């Protein structure tokens with residue numbers, strides 16, 4: 047008998063008919079004798095609608111009330127799934143974050159899970175009941191306010207629940223049948239990866255592949271949770287129930303590097319269109335200037351990603367380019383303006399029409415030339431590189447957004463990832 051956490055994303059619970067489909071997946075596991083905790087997202091489109099209403103009500107909203115509104119989407123699906131499961135003759139009940147409780151930090155809108163108490167859920171599972179848990183939300187214990195985990199946060203709820211229940215597997219059901227070498231909606235020749243290492247999945251997620259929320263991968267890696275990514279659209283009867291120690295590999299298993307036998311140099315390509323570029327022109331080329339630019343941004347909690355500083359041809363002034371989240375661009379520009387005196391005279395240019403394209407692979411640790419190959423391929427297509435950043439297992443370039451898809455397809459092909 048296994049303890050299984052099953053998470054279903056927005057498209058998998060988009061209407062009551064799809065919720066019935068989800069219930070059949072759950073029933074398969076229960077019928078096999080497994081103990082099941084289900085984590086659900088809001089119906090697809092719901093969270094966007096809720097966010098839009100909040101912004102309409104007041105663009106400078108109270109973050110605690112934002113959470114009160116947007117957390118409601120998951121409450122609907124959890125209740126509906128419990129009702130459908132009961133109609134199928136299963137014992138089931140819904141659980142909201144505060145009832146478990148799933149405790150979080152007070153960073154409303156992007157709170158971190160700080161603690162999950164598995165006790166109550168465990169007791170109910172032992173009594174043969176399916177626990178249907180709202181993803182994306184928890185409670186901030188000091189002020190006792192609802193808090194949400196940031197977009198895509200139900201993945202993180204699922205992994206955190208799996209940790210608390212010491213589950214044998216955390217199955218993430220979505221609208222694709224696994225993690226692919228790149229977004230299969232952009233590159234039809236993308237291939238499913240039967241396995242991917244935690245490290246690579248972490249890079250893929252943080253560099254824009256939204257199939258798993260970054261924090262869910264961090265948490266899985268920390269606690270060595272076995273995560274599988276599966277499609278909820280495969281008919282429930284066509285999948286076999288979870289058997290501990292004999293996990294069927296029908297989607298993608300996120301696991302330790304040493305379990306992966308055949309390793310490509312590059313395993314995947316990610317892209318992100320949510321960054322914006324800021325260039326500060328003609329700042330003095332002297333010690334302390336970078337600190338005076340990035341200090342105030344850090345104080346304002348604005349994350350800076352890629353940074354390029356040009357050489358100063360005249361030895362006096364230089365240009366500095368860096369990226370921030372596109373949603374933070376107006377705030378970043380304000381912060382820079384306020385720090386203008388400290389930084390010294392400068393002109394600033396900014397653009398959100400940029401995309402970050404990344405190639406990822408643990409094989410890069412032992413292979414030279416991956417970057418050179420990438421730069422040449424982009425040059426051959428006439429794509430200009432605006433900024434570069436690297437780590438041990440990834441190379442990212444910033445380019446004009448108009449070329450994003452061409453770049454992804456080109457790189458996917460030259461690193462040998464295209465399906466035959």
Ligand code: ADP
Pocket residue numbers: 054055056057058087198219220221222224225226227228229230231250254255256257258314
């Ligand atoms: P859910 O609502 O189930 O959480 P998401 O929309 O958050 O689903 O994530 C699934 C989507 O992630 C897929 O539809 C796919 O377009 C996208 N995606 C991006 N990169 C990848 C990748 N490398 N492999 C698989 N899917 C990816």
Ligand code: ASP
Pocket residue numbers: 055056087088093094119181182196197198199200201
């Ligand atoms: N419903 C939330 C969102 O759309 C959380 C999730 O689906 O994971 O971001």
Ligand code: MG
Pocket residue numbers: 055198201256257258259
């Ligand atoms: Mg998601």
